[in-house]
Amino acid sequence: MTSTEPRSRVATGTPAGGPSAVDPMLAAAERHRLERAFRMPRTRFLIGLPIAALLLIWSFNGAQFNFVKLGEGAVNMGEFLSRLFPPDFSKLGTILALLLETFQMAVVGTVLGAVLSLFVAVCAASNIAPKWLYYPTRWVMNIIRSVPDLVFALMFVSAVGLGPFAGILAMTLGSIGSIGKIFAEAMEQVDRGPVVAMQAVGASKRQVVQYGVLPQAAPLLTSYSLLLFEGNVRGATILGLVGAGGIGLELTTAMRMYDYGHLSAIIICIIVLVTAIDQGSALIRRRIT
Amino acid sequence: MTLVAGAHEVEPRVTTAELRQALPLVTVRGLEVAYDAQRVLAGVDLELFPGEMVALLGASGSGKSTLMRSLTGFAPITGGAVRVAGHDVTNLRRGQLRTLRSEVGQVFQQFNLIPRLSVLTNVLAGALHDAGPINLVGGFSSAHRRRALELLDRVGIAHKALEPARSLSGGQQQRVAIARALMQRPKVILADEPVASLDPKLADSVLELLREIASEDGIPVLVSLHVLPLALAHSDRIVGLRRGEILVSGRTSQLDAAALAPLYEDEEPGDDEH
Numbered sequence: 286m287t288s289t290e291p292r293s294r295v296a297t298g299t300p301a302g303g304p305s306a307v308d309p310m311l312a313a314a315e316r317h318r319l320e321r322a323f324r325m326p327r328t329r330f331l332i333g334l335p336i337a338a339l340l341l342i343w344s345f346n347g348a349q350f351n352f353v354k355l356g357e358g359a360v361n362m363g364e365f366l367s368r369l370f371p372p373d374f375s376k377l378g379t380i381l382a383l384l385l386e387t388f389q390m391a392v393v394g395t396v397l398g399a400v401l402s403l404f405v406a407v408c409a410a411s412n413i414a415p416k417w418l419y420y421p422t423r424w425v426m427n428i429i430r431s432v433p434d435l436v437f438a439l440m441f442v443s444a445v446g447l448g449p450f451a452g453i454l455a456m457t458l459g460s461i462g463s464i465g466k467i468f469a470e471a472m473e474q475v476d477r478g479p480v481v482a483m484q485a486v487g488a489s490k491r492q493v494v495q496y497g498v499l500p501q502a503a504p505l506l507t508s509y510s511l512l513l514f515e516g517n518v519r520g521a522t523i524l525g526l527v528g529a530g531g532i533g534l535e536l537t538t539a540m541r542m543y544d545y546g547h548l549s550a551i552i553i554c555i556i557v558l559v560t561a562i563d564q565g566s567a568l569i570r571r572r573i574t
Numbered sequence: 575m576t577l578v579a580g581a582h583e584v585e586p587r588v589t590t591a592e593l594r595q596a597l598p599l600v601t602v603r604g605l606e607v608a609y610d611a612q613r614v615l616a617g618v619d620l621e622l623f624p625g626e627m628v629a630l631l632g633a634s635g636s637g638k639s640t641l642m643r644s645l646t647g648f649a650p651i652t653g654g655a656v657r658v659a660g661h662d663v664t665n666l667r668r669g670q671l672r673t674l675r676s677e678v679g680q681v682f683q684q685f686n687l688i689p690r691l692s693v694l695t696n697v698l699a700g701a702l703h704d705a706g707p708i709n710l711v712g713g714f715s716s717a718h719r720r721r722a723l724e725l726l727d728r729v730g731i732a733h734k735a736l737e738p739a740r741s742l743s744g745g746q747q748q749r750v751a752i753a754r755a756l757m758q759r760p761k762v763i764l765a766d767e768p769v770a771s772l773d774p775k776l777a778d779s780v781l782e783l784l785r786e787i788a789s790e791d792g793i794p795v796l797v798s799l800h801v802l803p804l805a806l807a808h809s810d811r812i813v814g815l816r817r818g819e820i821l822v823s824g825r826t827s828q829l830d831a832a833a834l835a836p837l838y839e840d841e842e843p844g845d846d847e848h
Contacts, residue, residue, distance in 0.1 A: 476689075478682065478684050478685075478686035479686050479687065479688045479689075481682070481686060482680070482682065482686035482687070482688075482699075482751075482754075483699065483702065484648075484675065485646065485648075485675055485678075485680040486675065486676060486680075486699060486700050486702055486703060486754070486758055487672040487673060487674075487675040487676025487677075487702065487703035487758070488672075488699075488702040488703065489672065489702075492702045492705075496688060496691075496699050496702065497688065500688045500690050500691050501688065501689070501690070503690065504690075
């Protein structure tokens with residue numbers, strides 16, 4: 286296979302006062318490489334591949350990942366799962382009341398989290414915030430994201446006592462770290478054109494965000510808020526473990542008491558709730574995108 | 575340098591006598607713009623008078639867009655004087671810059687509308703600079719709404735007022751963008767390649783609309799184009815840039831394709847627009 290452009294030209298410099306004169310022709314060697322059906326990967330790929338493989342093996346070993354052990358333990362796992370049946374719905378009223386509390390916690394935690402995240406995200410979007418604000422906001426979000434929600438829950442339980450309020454506060458703070466970062470990235474990805482147009486009409490910074498950025502990012506922001514809500518419903522069940530309200534405490538108690546029928550009923554109810562929320566979210570997402 | 579060629583069939587709408595009587599709304603003297611070490615404009619002089627439509631021609635990378643941007647403080651001016659609608663563009667604080675921009679309507683190649691918002695809201699966005707406190711909650715006054723609808727009537731798409739901008743054709747979107755610029759009650763309109771994304775028929779209609787605005791409202795319109803026949807058919811005056819300097823300047827009626835050909839001689843296709 287021969288190159289149609291045997292001559293290789295070197296890019297020239299840019300004369301002062303004139304447009305840049307970058308040579309549009311491909312170098313002959315590069316053209317030849319691109320024309321080949323099968324080409325040797327680049328050196329960085331050849332070096333990177335074994336490094337990635339070694340990292341993976343090292344991590345498998347470190348995490349004590351063992352398929353054989355899983356196979357051997359499958360019988361015990363089957364036995365555990367068999368104990369969950371039949372589910373015992375005799376305390377369905379209690380389960381539904383706690384599930385409702387979990388749902389309410391998730392609603393409040395998501396709304397507060399999403400609204401606060403929106404403000405934080407504006408400060409953490411590189412195309413909106415000045416550097417002196419952008420970097421500290423990102424650092425704060427990184428710190429929040431590094432702390433598990435359970436730690437926040439314990440912190441707020443000690444501050445405001447047992448109950449769903451502590452859970453909501455933990456959820457809200459956790460949301461800022463996670464969803465705030467995603468909101469900021471959604472804002473950074475908007476088309477620059479409308480933003481420039483808003484600057485061009487003499488809009489203020491707030492107006493540029495309100496009209497140039499948010500309307501473009503809105504579908505993603507809504508979608509991520511729904512994702513946050515789904516996560517918060519699941520998260521609220523965990524927060525209950527430390528007494529921060531919701532169905533988590535009932536779940537833990539059932540496990541400790543070896544009340545597998547009740548445990549099974551709780552899990553089934555959680556699955557129904559989460560599935561219903563997933564379906565509802567999917568419906569909303571389809572409408573907004 | 576002015577190249578004068580044979581007479582053109584298009585009659586100027588603004589006579590030279592009328593222009594001499596009016597004060598220019600844009601005055602550029604010895605403008606220099608550089609990005610890092612690269613000089614993009616060198617010694618550019620330009621005047622825009624009320625009511626005239628001036629076509630800015632030049633090859634890709636000749637500095638057309640940079641010249642447009644420098645008039646509203648979007649390009650780093652390194653030398654010369656730029657005065658637009660009474661503002662000294664080289665010496666403005668942030669608030670003053672916003673005021674200047676609110677007085678200069680801008681039309682872009684890619685329309686730059688907010689796709690999900692309605693046509694009406696897109697036009698209303700032109701009034702953001704004086705929208706007042708009601709706008710904190712996303713509102714606009716009835717007076718603004720009435721004016722936006724009148725402008726949509728003028729550009730012929732009032733029936734699409736509540737449709738999202740993204741549902742409109744390219745030509746319709748550019749009309750919305752023009753209505754948004756008019757919503758600013760501009761003293762000058764700058765249109766940077768406004769018809770480059772449109773087919774020839776739509777391009778003609780959009781340029782005709784801009785020329786109508788220039789002559790009826792007395793607003794100077796500076797429009798950058800890369801199609802010579804469009805410039806010859808729709809402008810009162812042509813300014814030609816080549817490698818950051820003005821090579822051709824004259825009344826359209828006195829220019830033809832041959833006179834403008836030097837603008838594109840020995841130019842290699844560029845991938846970066848200045």
